[in-house]
Amino acid sequence: MATDQQTQTAYGYIKGELLHTIFRNEQENFSIAKIKVLATNEDYQEKDIVIKGYFSDLQDSAAYYFYGDFERHPKFGLQYNVTSYKTFIPDTKDGLIDYLSSDLFYGIGQKTARKIVETLGTNAVSSILNDPSVLRQIPGLKQDKADQLVKTLKENQGFEYAAVYLAKYGIGLKLAQKMYKEYQDETVSVLQEDPYQFVLNIEGFGFHTADQIAQENGLSLTHANRIGAGCVYVLQQNIQDGHVYLPVEECIHQVVTLLTQPDAELTIDMVQNRLEELNRDKTVIMYEGNVYLPSLYYAENGFAGNVDRLLSKSVEHDTPLAELMKIIGDVEEQEVLSYGKEQFEAIQEAISSELMIVTGGPGTGKTTVIKGILNAFAEIHNLSIDPDSYSDDADYPFILTAPTGRAAKRLTESTGLPAVTIHKLLGWDGQNGFEKDDYDPLKGRYLIVDEFSMVDIWLANSLFKAIPDDMQVLLVGDEDQLPSVGPGQVLADLLTSGQIPYVSLQDVYRQKEGSKIIELAHAIKQDACDHHALEKAQDFSFISCHEQQLIDVVTTVFDRAQKKGIDVKDIQVLAPMYRSQAGITMINQHLQALINPASPQKREARTQDAVFRVGDKVLQLVNQPEDGIYNGDIGEVAAIFSANENVDHVEQLVIDFEGKEISFERKDYINITLAYCISIHKSQGSEFPIVMLPVFPVYRRMLKKNLLYTAITRSKQSLVICGDKQAFLDGVKRQDTNQRYTSLIEKLQERLVDGSSDEQPEENDEAAISPYDFM
Numbered sequence: 130m131a132t133d134q135q136t137q138t139a140y141g142y143i144k145g146e147l148l149h150t151i152f153r154n155e156q157e158n159f160s161i162a163k164i165k166v167l168a169t170n171e172d173y174q175e176k177d178i179v180i181k182g183y184f185s186d187l188q189d190s191a192a193y194y195f196y197g198d199f200e201r202h203p204k205f206g207l208q209y210n211v212t213s214y215k216t217f218i219p220d221t222k223d224g225l226i227d228y229l230s231s232d233l234f235y236g237i238g239q240k241t242a243r244k245i246v247e248t249l250g251t252n253a254v255s256s257i258l259n260d261p262s263v264l265r266q267i268p269g270l271k272q273d274k275a276d277q278l279v280k281t282l283k284e285n286q287g288f289e290y291a292a293v294y295l296a297k298y299g300i301g302l303k304l305a306q307k308m309y310k311e312y313q314d315e316t317v318s319v320l321q322e323d324p325y326q327f328v329l330n331i332e333g334f335g336f337h338t339a340d341q342i343a344q345e346n347g348l349s350l351t352h353a354n355r356i357g358a359g360c361v362y363v364l365q366q367n368i369q370d371g372h373v374y375l376p377v378e379e380c381i382h383q384v385v386t387l388l389t390q391p392d393a394e395l396t397i398d399m400v401q402n403r404l405e406e407l408n409r410d411k412t413v414i415m416y417e418g419n420v421y422l423p424s425l426y427y428a429e430n431g432f433a434g435n436v437d438r439l440l441s442k443s444v445e446h447d448t449p450l451a452e453l454m455k456i457i458g459d460v461e462e463q464e465v466l467s468y469g470k471e472q473f474e475a476i477q478e479a480i481s482s483e484l485m486i487v488t489g490g491p492g493t494g495k496t497t498v499i500k501g502i503l504n505a506f507a508e509i510h511n512l513s514i515d516p517d518s519y520s521d522d523a524d525y526p527f528i529l530t531a532p533t534g535r536a537a538k539r540l541t542e543s544t545g546l547p548a549v550t551i552h553k554l555l556g557w558d559g560q561n562g563f564e565k566d567d568y569d570p571l572k573g574r575y576l577i578v579d580e581f582s583m584v585d586i587w588l589a590n591s592l593f594k595a596i597p598d599d600m601q602v603l604l605v606g607d608e609d610q611l612p613s614v615g616p617g618q619v620l621a622d623l624l625t626s627g628q629i630p631y632v633s634l635q636d637v638y639r640q641k642e643g644s645k646i647i648e649l650a651h652a653i654k655q656d657a658c659d660h661h662a663l664e665k666a667q668d669f670s671f672i673s674c675h676e677q678q679l680i681d682v683v684t685t686v687f688d689r690a691q692k693k694g695i696d697v698k699d700i701q702v703l704a705p706m707y708r709s710q711a712g713i714t715m716i717n718q719h720l721q722a723l724i725n726p727a728s729p730q731k732r733e734a735r736t737q738d739a740v741f742r743v744g745d746k747v748l749q750l751v752n753q754p755e756d757g758i759y760n761g762d763i764g765e766v767a768a769i770f771s772a773n774e775n776v777d778h779v780e781q782l783v784i785d786f787e788g789k790e791i792s793f794e795r796k797d798y799i800n801i802t803l804a805y806c807i808s809i810h811k812s813q814g815s816e817f818p819i820v821m822l823p824v825f826p827v828y829r830r831m832l833k834k835n836l837l838y839t840a841i842t843r844s845k846q847s848l849v850i851c852g853d854k855q856a857f858l859d860g861v862k863r864q865d866t867n868q869r870y871t872s873l874i875e876k877l878q879e880r881l882v883d884g885s886s887d888e889q890p891e892e893n894d895e896a897a898i899s900p901y902d903f904m
């Protein structure tokens with residue numbers, strides 16, 4: 130196919146005309162269409178091709194340049210994945226006259242079109258778009274026709290004009306759509322005048338892109354908007370590391386470092402003054418020498434207030450101690466065990482507290498205690514614990530919940546009672562946030578939240594807001610595990626504050642059944658892990674190997690497991706990082722080829738960096754509460770349908786998440802990844818029959834006590850560590866010194882010791898909205 134001299138582009142393109150639209154999603158502006166190929170600089174000889182991407186409705190009477198990459202569909206062959214596009218505007222005089230007098234532009238005939246081109250030249254379209262007043266120079270062109278021409282040009286070209294402009298900065302069509310939705314035809318002009326406001330208003334628009342655009346447009350490096358966006362960006366970045374706030378000096382230091390360039394003399398005072406202005410207009414909150422983004426400031430305040438509210442109530446049914454002890458004794462008989470001292474104390478305390486915490490490592494009896502509490506509470510209040518004994522309109526008095534789907538499922542399995550995710554409990558509606566709150570609180574008598582260490586301050590605030598005064602609450606978690614992925618360290622702060630009753634279970638019961646895994650976990654917990662703790666046992670082995678040997682070792686372990694009749698799906702490899710020769714990506718590629726190799730009978734869906742095959746084990750990377758699947762859930766690719774094979778006319782990947790089948794369209798493939806090996810962070814809240822854990826010096830930066838502890842406590846039956854013993858032993862001694870900046874402890878102590886502080890900034894309803902309200 131011939132190339133087109135007029136494009137003068139270094140990028141691959143296909144110039145084409147619409148033949149027909151195969152699929153269109155108006156809301157997302159996503160289209161799949163067949164086009165006639167008019168010219169291309171790609172190595173492509175056919176007369177037509179299917180293209181897909183995010184674009185406005187393509188017009189029949191126009192030609193377009195589509196920029197992108199080829200993608201091979203297993204069934205339908207080559208397709209063009211469009212990353213940017215623009216309408217073909219002829220740059221010859223006659224071509225442009227034909228274009229302007231075409232059906233696209235109502236009321237412009239050949240004569241007027243000729244006058245426009247003769248007056249404004251072959252760059253007429255961009256001149257008009259840049260400054261519509263140039264049309265005043267056209268003799269005889271009435272204002273209404275000029276307005277109509279500008280409007281049509283903008284409608285046809287507004288988005289693509291913006292999209293092409295944004296593509297120069299590596300901004301894809303999806304983010305461009307988001308920006309265009311908000312700023313419409315102003316997108317490019319606002320971007321040129323003040324790109325920094327996109328950092329504040331458009332999620333995913335980075336500070337460095339704004340900086341690049343600003344500098345190309347000659348904006349001052351010391352402009353107030355640049356400093357303001359730098360402050361917000363620094364705070365946003367620190368949230369990724371779990372911080373709730375930054376001390377003002379630290380924030381200023383990071384902002385100065387971010388903004389300083391050879392030509393930009395930035396002083397501490399300039400940043401300090403800008404922060405104070407941002408504080409005045411509530412873009413940030415400054416309080417007691419710290420600076421917060423509003424959603425976090427109000428989330429911490431709200432949570433502390435609700436803890437205070439719950440603790441200030443007294444339990445309605447204050448059972449005399451003797452009676453309580455007898456009831457717990459009855460439960461022991463019923464459960465055929467005798468509670469240890471700490472376990473007994475935990476049950477007793479939980480029955481008589483409004484809010485209480487039980488912590489403990491693996492096998493210390495947390496689940497046993499939960500069951501004991503439920504049974505004893507039911508006995509005292511004369512309630513049935515059997516959900517089936519409640520009619521549909523009667524509220525079941527016990528609420529069991531956990532932050533992830535897998536953790537909720539485990540809670541159901543271990544207690545035999547219904548448990549749901551916190552998102553489901555609070556009625557996530559996918560659009561406007563949570564249904565349940567202080568106006569429409571939860572109904573029930575006793576709430577148990579498992580795996581509470583995984584709950585961040587936003588979710589904790591949303592949950593506690595919805596707890597009514599008369600509901601008792603038990604938080605269960607393991608304080609030695611990694612803190613939440615999101616900001617805060619709510620469980621650790623509640624414990625450190627000393628304001629909330631808690632029992633820490635220390636005695637290990639599963640160890641009595643001879644588990645080396647549990648022994649190792651507790652040795653790590655007590656900083657007593659040595660070479661002896663790594664000796665081989667029935668459920669544990671350490672295979673010493675070098676990083677380059679990892680793939681061979683993994684292959685041997687999987688082969689042997691298969692030969693022994695073990696389902697390889699029960700083996701979960703956990704690793705700390707994605708990149709490197711021993712990283713998650715490499716291990717996944719290798720295991721996919723080993724366990725689920727390509728075959729002509731197996732369908733595949735390819736993306737730029739992954740191949741998904743029917744039968745692949747995959748990991749969900751984001752919360753998708755509307756479908757009941759969550760970050761960390763593991764599923765299996767059940768089917769792959771081509772666009773022609775389903776009513777929605779789009780390629781679909783169907784993933785079976787433990788019996789729940791969810792369809793993913795191509796644009797959502799970024800939300801899943803292969804799961805033969807997953808990150809230790811993503812494994813939080815899950816358990817696996819067999820865990821394989823590579824540990825090498827190359828991971829050093831990541832190897833810390835809480836990370837390794839979390840990894841090994843994921844294994845239920847068997848644990849295989851492979852790699853470097855010394856790297857492991859050094860890692861378990863390394864405390865995570867990256868303390869998160871949170872002020873929950875002070876806020877709890879202020880409220881609970883001194884009563885409510887009256888010096889705090891006014892509550893601001895808008896700012897109190899958490900990101901969960903938009904997720």
Ligand SMILES: Nc1ncnc2c1ncn2[C@@H]1O[C@H](COP(=O)(O)OP(=O)(O)OP(=O)(O)O)[C@@H](O)[C@H]1O
Pocket residue numbers: 466467468469472489490491492493494495496497498638639
């Ligand atoms: N007081 C006890 N007497 C005898 N066995 C006990 C006692 N407490 C717990 N166990 C047993 O110890 C094992 C671990 O208990 P449980 O599952 O409650 O602990 P856990 O803290 O929830 O563990 P994990 O966090 O690893 O799931 C179970 O088999 C349980 O029956």
